Amino acid sequence: MVAAGDAGSIGIADKLGIDTDSAVQEIGWDEDVDDELRAAIEEHIGADLLDEEADEAVDVVLLWWRTDDGDLVDALVDSLATLADNGVIWVLTPKTGRDGYVEPSDIAEAAPTAGLTQTSSVSVAQDWTATRLVSPKSVKARR
Numbered sequence: 001m002v003a004a005g006d007a008g009s010i011g012i013a014d015k016l017g018i019d020t021d022s023a024v025q026e027i028g029w030d031e032d033v034d035d036e037l038r039a040a041i042e043e044h045i046g047a048d049l050l051d052e053e054a055d056e057a058v059d060v061v062l063l064w065w066r067t068d069d070g071d072l073v074d075a076l077v078d079s080l081a082t083l084a085d086n087g088v089i090w091v092l093t094p095k096t097g098r099d100g101y102v103e104p105s106d107i108a109e110a111a112p113t114a115g116l117t118q119t120s121s122v123s124v125a126q127d128w129t130a131t132r133l134v135s136p137k138s139v140k141a142r143r
Helices: 002-016 036-047 072-081 104-113 136-141
Strands: 024-027 056-066 085-096 117-123 128-132
Touching: 002 036, 002 128, 024 036, 024 072, 036 128, 036 136, 072 085, 072 104, 104 128
Parallel strands: 024 056, 056 085
Antiparallel strands: 085 128, 117 128
């Protein structure tokens, strides 16, 4: 059973590009989040996810977002406060047909307004999709 857990933590962390030494902050937690996904990331990084109150620099922000959560641009700008220069924001949204579903176009429109670039989207759990956002300078630095 340990091997299966290890495979899950490595799989989801790899999918999201999270290194074992990454500092990961979680914003927008609610009872509907995928606890297996959270546990897999915590297992991979060997630490708890930092909460919304954390003020240290982080490599990754996991932003759980639903259609009724407010203004996505504001949430993205707030997420940038602790994000390291080459950090990544993953916007986790419910999949099509699930409560709180967010249109992909809403993310595509909010990202540039917040000074971010959308690079990819992946399925990360049964009910959640993740969209990767980075600062444009991060995209240029990787080339």
